[in-house]
Amino acid sequence: MIAGKLVEKAMARAEGAQASFVRTESSNIAFENDKLKSARSSQTTHLAVRVVLDGKIGSCSTTDSNDIDGVVAGAVEAAEFGSPAHFQFPGPREAQNVEVYDDAVPPVTREEMVVVCQEMLELIKGFNSEILVSASAGKSRSQVEFANSAGVGFTTETTSFGGGVSGVWVRGTDILWAGHGHSSKKRELDHLALSRKAVDLFRMAQNIAPVQSGEMPVVFSPEGMHVLLLSLRMGVNGKNVVLGASPLRGKLGQQIADAKFSVTDNPLIEYAAASSKYDAEGVPRQVTPIIRNGVLENFLYDLDAAGRASAQTTGHGIGCSPTNLVIGEGDTPYKQMIKDTKEGLLVHSVMGLGQGNPISGEFSVNVQLGYKIHDGEITGRVKDVMLAGNTYDALRNVEAVGDKAEWVGGALLAPPIKIGALSVVSD
Amino acid sequence: MRERMENALRKSDAEYAEIRLEEVTSSWVAFRGDELDSVGSCRNVGGIARALVRGGWGYATFNDLNDLETRVAEACESARIVGKEASSFAEVEPVVDATKAVLKKDFRAVSLSQKKSVVEDYNRIVLRKHDRIQTSDVGYSDSFRKVWYANTEGTYIEDERPDVTVRISATARDGDNVQRGFESAAGASGFQVAEGLHEKAENAAGRAVELLSAPSVKGGKYTVIVNPRLAGVFAHEAFGHLSEADFVHENDRMKDLMTLGKKFGPDLLDIIDDGSLPGRRGTHKYDDEGVKTRENYLIKDGVLVGRLHSRETAAKMGERPTGNARAVSYPFQPVVRMTNTYVDKGESRFDDMIADVKLGLYAVDMVGGQTSMEMFTFSAAYGYMIRNGAVAELVRDVVLTGNVFETLHNIDMLGDEVEWPSAGGGCGKGAQSPLPVGFGGPYVRIRNVVVGGR
Numbered sequence: 001m002i003a004g005k006l007v008e009k010a011m012a013r014a015e016g017a018q019a020s021f022v023r024t025e026s027s028n029i030a031f032e033n034d035k036l037k038s039a040r041s042s043q044t045t046h047l048a049v050r051v052v053l054d055g056k057i058g059s060c061s062t063t064d065s066n067d068i069d070g071v072v073a074g075a076v077e078a079a080e081f082g083s084p085a086h087f088q089f090p091g092p093r094e095a096q097n098v099e100v101y102d103d104a105v106p107p108v109t110r111e112e113m114v115v116v117c118q119e120m121l122e123l124i125k126g127f128n129s130e131i132l133v134s135a136s137a138g139k140s141r142s143q144v145e146f147a148n149s150a151g152v153g154f155t156t157e158t159t160s161f162g163g164g165v166s167g168v169w170v171r172g173t174d175i176l177w178a179g180h181g182h183s184s185k186k187r188e189l190d191h192l193a194l195s196r197k198a199v200d201l202f203r204m205a206q207n208i209a210p211v212q213s214g215e216m217p218v219v220f221s222p223e224g225m226h227v228l229l230l231s232l233r234m235g236v237n238g239k240n241v242v243l244g245a246s247p248l249r250g251k252l253g254q255q256i257a258d259a260k261f262s263v264t265d266n267p268l269i270e271y272a273a274a275s276s277k278y279d280a281e282g283v284p285r286q287v288t289p290i291i292r293n294g295v296l297e298n299f300l301y302d303l304d305a306a307g308r309a310s311a312q313t314t315g316h317g318i319g320c321s322p323t324n325l326v327i328g329e330g331d332t333p334y335k336q337m338i339k340d341t342k343e344g345l346l347v348h349s350v351m352g353l354g355q356g357n358p359i360s361g362e363f364s365v366n367v368q369l370g371y372k373i374h375d376g377e378i379t380g381r382v383k384d385v386m387l388a389g390n391t392y393d394a395l396r397n398v399e400a401v402g403d404k405a406e407w408v409g410g411a412l413l414a415p416p417i418k419i420g421a422l423s424v425v426s427d
Numbered sequence: 428m429r430e431r432m433e434n435a436l437r438k439s440d441a442e443y444a445e446i447r448l449e450e451v452t453s454s455w456v457a458f459r460g461d462e463l464d465s466v467g468s469c470r471n472v473g474g475i476a477r478a479l480v481r482g483g484w485g486y487a488t489f490n491d492l493n494d495l496e497t498r499v500a501e502a503c504e505s506a507r508i509v510g511k512e513a514s515s516f517a518e519v520e521p522v523v524d525a526t527k528a529v530l531k532k533d534f535r536a537v538s539l540s541q542k543k544s545v546v547e548d549y550n551r552i553v554l555r556k557h558d559r560i561q562t563s564d565v566g567y568s569d570s571f572r573k574v575w576y577a578n579t580e581g582t583y584i585e586d587e588r589p590d591v592t593v594r595i596s597a598t599a600r601d602g603d604n605v606q607r608g609f610e611s612a613a614g615a616s617g618f619q620v621a622e623g624l625h626e627k628a629e630n631a632a633g634r635a636v637e638l639l640s641a642p643s644v645k646g647g648k649y650t651v652i653v654n655p656r657l658a659g660v661f662a663h664e665a666f667g668h669l670s671e672a673d674f675v676h677e678n679d680r681m682k683d684l685m686t687l688g689k690k691f692g693p694d695l696l697d698i699i700d701d702g703s704l705p706g707r708r709g710t711h712k713y714d715d716e717g718v719k720t721r722e723n724y725l726i727k728d729g730v731l732v733g734r735l736h737s738r739e740t741a742a743k744m745g746e747r748p749t750g751n752a753r754a755v756s757y758p759f760q761p762v763v764r765m766t767n768t769y770v771d772k773g774e775s776r777f778d779d780m781i782a783d784v785k786l787g788l789y790a791v792d793m794v795g796g797q798t799s800m801e802m803f804t805f806s807a808a809y810g811y812m813i814r815n816g817a818v819a820e821l822v823r824d825v826v827l828t829g830n831v832f833e834t835l836h837n838i839d840m841l842g843d844e845v846e847w848p849s850a851g852g853g854c855g856k857g858a859q860s861p862l863p864v865g866f867g868g869p870y871v872r873i874r875n876v877v878v879g880g881r
Contacts, residue, residue: 032677033677033678034677035482035511035512035677036483036509036511037483037484037509038483038484038485038486038505038509038760039483039484039485039486039505039506039508039509040485040486040487040488040505041486041487041488041501041505042487042488042489042758043488043489043490043491044473044488044489044490044758045490045491046490057465057466058466058467059465059466059467060467060468060469061467061469062469062470062471062472063470063471063472063473063490064470064471064472064490065490065491067470070470071470074467074468074469074470075467077468077539078466078467078468078539079466080540081463081466081539081540081543082463082465082466083462083463083464083465083466084462084463110505110508111508114508130680132677132678168678170678170680170681170684171680173684173801173832174801175681175799175800175801177799177800213646213647239459243459243460243561243562243598244460244561244562244598244600245561245562245598245600245605246605247603247604247605351797351798351799351802351803351804351828352795352796352797352804352805352806352826352828354795355794355795355796355797355804355806355826356794356806356823356824356825356826357605357606357607357638357823357824359598359605359607360604360605360606360607362643362824364643364646364806364824364825364826364879364880365804365826365879366797366802366803366804366826366828366879368799368802383802383830384802384828384830384877385877386646386826386828386877386878386879386880387879388643388646388824388826388879388880388881389881392603423646423879423880423881425646425647425648425877425878425879425880426877427648427830427877
């Protein structure tokens with residue numbers, strides 16, 4: 001095992017070490033502008049070492065799998081004046097198993113992937129042949145070796161399979177993009193559902209609907225939930241909490257959102273895109289409730305941030321970032337949510353997210369794909385519209401939560417959510 | 428290396444094939460708060476073989492450089508599965524060349540501890556600036572990228588692409604109110620790019636504190652003056668991406684919209700992309716298809732006069748290649764990208780630009796931008812209201828939006844000097860990000876800009 005060898009080499013100098021060795025093979029197919037355009041095959045290798053020397057951390061990585069001595073020497077050099085370690089490498093612990101390998105993925109042929117793309121493409125062309133369609137499908141298989149100086153050593157194999165379809169529809173000077181995609185660790189993929197979703201987005205956008213500037217209720221589709229989750233991801237990041245950069249510091253146990261809002265980090269969902277048995281520090285993954293019924297319950301920690309916060313790692317190494325986020329379902333059917341809205345917006349995707357000061361919770365974004373709701377009905381696409389607000393204010397003003405969550409991309413499971421009022425500025 | 432690459436390419440049975448290899452060494456030092464956050468280095472080697480058969484592309488990417496012949500064969504086989512029609516690929520003269528990076532101070536000879544001590548100074552400045560400063564994120568990173576490129580037409584190029592970036596971010600806090608001040612510097616000319624940034628550190632921290640008491644900009648439509656450090660992003664998002672021919676070459680309706688000779692802005696407006704400008708962040712002698720970079724006017728006197736091409740899009744549209752096929756790194760194929768994009772200067776002075784503005788917004792420094800071709804956003808680090816011809820109070824959360832078919836026409840004044848901010852970051856397209864690009868421009872005045880806000 002190469003990871004074990006790296007740790008052994010590192011321990012000649014270091015007082016603690018961890019190492020990983022990842023090999024990945026992947027292949028994908030891409031259609032552009034209605035035509036099969038390219039086929040790709042990839043082979044990657046990656047070695048990474050982290051050492052602690054005199055209480056200080058150093059890291060080094062390389063794609064050159066023969067350079068074991070070089071990568072160890074690089075980590076040791078960095079550690080000589082590295083950042084102080086607030087942790088010790090953990091020993092082996094019982095971990096809950098989670099399915100991350102599907103035997104059905106490796107045998108998928110490129111011809112099958114071409115068919116997946118072709119069928120997605122045809123479904124959209126069937127709706128409207130003027131839409132120029134791009135589509136892709138891909139598979140990969142990785143082997144991860146991990147070892148540390150406290151006796152942890154394991155090898156995991158994972159697979160992934162995914163597809164996506166998007167189209168551009170140009171009418172006069174109106175340029176409309178819409179699409180949908182999904183990936184997971186198993187072969188099973190309802191690719192036609194992805195296309196049907198994209199067709200729905202195009203269908204609702206056939207008319208352009210004017211919007212008056214002002215405060216109005218906003219329904220975020222599951223995809224649109226990224227707008228509200230960006231600040232929250234940064235706010236619950238344990239490192240931001242330790243450093244005081246998070247406005248959520250000191251608020252554990254407090255009501256920070258409407259009681260209808262709950263979100264959980266769950267890396268143990270079978271075959272989900274961000275699922276794994278261990279994190280990148282060899283710590284068993286666990287389910288972490290972040291907000292339950294509006295109450296902030298946990299931050300996400302890796303070993304070092306947990307050490308600084310006098311907390312326990314939650315298995316979010318390295319970097320305290322979420323895995324699969326699951327937003328709790330409510331009791332309002334999506335159709336009812338639209339029907340109950342007299343004047344408002346349905347927001348699907350935005351531009352400019354994260355370019356201001358996202359950790360503060362503030363957002364100010366262009367509604368790249370969104371729709372006008374008038375008298376309980378979607379009347380068309382909105383354009384040249386800016387949406388602004390504060391994530392934390394918005395989460396306290398949740399009017400309704402959808403009763404059915406959907407996968408977005410592969411690592412977010414979210415229902416639509418209606419916020420009472422946000423600021424809209426239109427042209 | 429040349430011989431190995433050319434031997435491997437001889438096995439190609441495609442119409443065209445190429446190999447691009449890279450060795451990248453990089454290092455970084457980052458502080459967050461008063462503690463060092465991470466120090467490290469990495470060395471990556473890898474490559475891509477690309478083959479063209481009947482209009483279809485095959486790509487094989489790899490980290491192991493030992494079996495280039497097999498990778499070329501894989502790429503050819505992939506291309507054969509795909510190709511169904513005649514290929515379009517513009518002719519260019521083969522070239523053999525090797526360019527060496529010119530570094531005033533070679534950062535590869537600078538020890539990690541020296542790199543650390545430079546940013547440690549900036550970090551100290553940020554943290555000591557004010558008692559409202561909560562934390563910091565101050566980092567140094569460098570990379571030295573050696574690129575080998577060979578194709579079946581006899582082109583062989585060796586290139587060196589160094590980059591040094593410093594980012595200085597200060598976080599100030601007052602209760603739940605958390606604000607950030609940000610500065611960066613980046614360049615290809617050596618370690619000195621990272622030195623002497625003490626004033627930037629002061630500014631980042633000072634601004635974070637000032638923004639604590641600044642109100643969010645009130646949403647609405649304003650006359651906006653963007654400073655030169657924001658004008659380049661405006662040019663990039665508002666028009667640069669739309670001029671990338673891969674969005675146009677197979678879309679007849681886009682071709683109609685983007686017919687050369689069409690008026691897109693006022694007579695005073697010129698927008699240029701130029702990968703051959705000395706010393707800019709998006710500068711290279713050749714693009715990643717071995718095509719020489721050059722000055723490309725996109726808009727001249729308000730009229731669309733050109734667009735950016737790869738060899739494929741140029742052939743499809745019957746235009747000349749422009750040297751804009753770029754790949755962010757070895758696992759990626761080249762796609763049509765900008766290099767250094769700028770709005771050319773006009774004749775106005777800043778004071779004249781604000782003089783007749785009753786209520787407007789002066790938007791300062793870039794945070795970023797995004798486009799969906801027709802609509803775009805660009806975000807300022809901060810701004811000031813303009814009231815009765817004078818710069819007034821500081822405002823935050825300044826994000827502007829526009830529509831390419833309207834906003835450019837609303838430009839009515841341009842400053843008399845083009846500036847090129849030394850900023851880090853880069854451009855993203857598809858999965859390829861961040862690609863170093865240059866942004867430049869003068870002060871630009873734009874009427875009726877929609878500004879988001881509460």
